[in-house]
Amino acid sequence: MADYLAKKNNEAFLRDKATYRERSREIRKAAENIKLPEGFRVKGVYDAKMLHQHEIANPGCSSDPGYLKELRRDNEEMRME
Numbered sequence: 001m002a003d004y005l006a007k008k009n010n011e012a013f014l015r016d017k018a019t020y021r022e023r024s025r026e027i028r029k030a031a032e033n034i035k036l037p038e039g040f041r042v043k044g045v046y047d048a049k050m051l052h053q054h055e056i057a058n059p060g061c062s063s064d065p066g067y068l069k070e071l072r073r074d075n076e077e078m079r080m081e
Contacts, residue, residue: 016049023047024077031080042080044072 024047031045054061054071061067072078 013053016053020047020050021077024050024075028077028080044068044078044080046071046078 024045027045027047031042034042036042051062058067
C-alpha cells in the first residue's frame with residue numbers, strides 16, 4: 001500500500017510540475033484585475049501547489065523575503081512589477 005501511495009504521489013507531483021506554468025499564467029492574468037487601495041501593489045502571484053512544494057523542500061522559505069524575491073526573479077510568470 002505504501003508503494004502504491006508513493007507512486008500515485010509521484011505521478012501527481014509530475015503532473016503538477018508539467019502544468020505549473022499554465023496555472024501560474026492564469027493566476028497572474030486574474031491578479032492583474034485586482035483593484036487595490038492607493039499605495040498598495042502586488043509584487044507577485046504564487047501558485048499554492050508550487051509554493052507548498054518549495055516549503056516542503058526548504059522549510060520556512062515562504063516567510064523569507066529574500067527567497068521570495070529570488071523566486072520572483074527566476075520565474076517571470078510570478079512577477080507583477
